[in-house]
């Protein structure tokens with residue numbers, strides 16, 4: 001977002017014009033920013049055979065998926081529905097990794113039937129897999145590396161108490177099952193969590209993956225998951241992707257030499273690719289001074305952007321209706337019948353009713369975690385590409401709220 005011709009704009013398109021054209025609340029995505037992030041990641045790993053498997057769950061609109069496909073990424077999907085959405089968007093089954101957690105075996109079978117690789121997350125599933133498929137279907141195994149990392153406890157998933165993956169301490173058991181069924185293990189996977197800052201965490205994950213990999217003869221790739229930290233607040237330290245690329249590539253090349261084969265290295269970023277591309281534009285419905293706080297109540301809330309409530313996440317907010325004039329401190333809240341604070345104690349250009357606010361970092365886990373709570377519609381989504389705006393999802397309507405409901409004659 002930049003100021004151009006006295007307007008907050010993206011790709012030369014005024015955000016206020018977009019708010020007028022599509023109404024609020026509306027999610028706006030900067031497609032060029034997504035392409036830049038893909039390029040930056042490729043560049044950081046240019047000396048190894050790196051594949052990006054975009055974490056679909058971060059933002060699963062099919063136009064975004066199509067943009068990713070055009071940019072040359074594959075995808076990671078966590079439900080059979082996500083697998084199907086990715087196929088619908090044009091990905092080949094071979095571009096898709098299915099990383100489910102705690103699903104039943106029918107869902108696994110459905111993915112296998114579609115020709116999609118499964119990332120096996122627990123020992124019972126590994127045995128089921130052996131019984132059902134033997135060595136006829138290649139698999140990846142998700143290991144829990146027991147690394148405590150990540151922005152907060154809700155998004156730290158690689159520690160010993162986490163429900164995700166097979167404990168690295170159970171590797172012997174895994175190997176027994178692999179041997180017994182002659183499983184065709186072509187990949188190993190770790191994902192330690194989201195908002196991981198330090199290159200050392202990725203190196204630690206690498207060491208654990210390499211140690212485990214020495215026990216498997218036919219690997220084709222090692223998957224390091226996602227989790228690169230992006231900036232939410234001015235001055236935030238973010239993952240130095242160039243440093244991670246340099247250090248991890250070096251270690252990876254050494255390992256490949258030892259393994260005697262040039263393996264692929266996979267990453268599954270969500271936030272890194274789409275967090276900063278997204279803005280949620282909302283309208284100030286009311287400016288409400290109280291003895292303690294001046295609230296700005298907007299036409300959105302935790303139903304559209306859950307992250308502040310769910311993780312105490314910080315999202316920058318800008319009053320894009322004002323370029324000049326005094327600043328005041330406000331607490332921006334939603335219109336939902338909950339204490340849905342979007343941003344507390346923020347300095348904004350003086351807010352008047354009807355002003356449009358842009359909430360930043362709304363690309364990742366924004367729309368994809370939105371709901372109809374309070375029987376509100378989910379917003380429209382608009383993708384900006386090559387200086388043009390494209391509506392990629394219509395705002396919901398009243399009929400959408402009723403669509404799957406049956407009324408019984410009482």
Ligand code: LLP
Pocket residue numbers: 055058076099155191193194195225226227228268269270271272307311364365
């Ligand atoms: N791979 C796996 C197996 C994952 O579970 C995840 C995220 C990713 C990749 C992508 O992680 P990322 O690069 O986006 O950090 N809703 C939370 C984040 C939950 C992430 C769940 N798994 C949030 O908004 O902070």
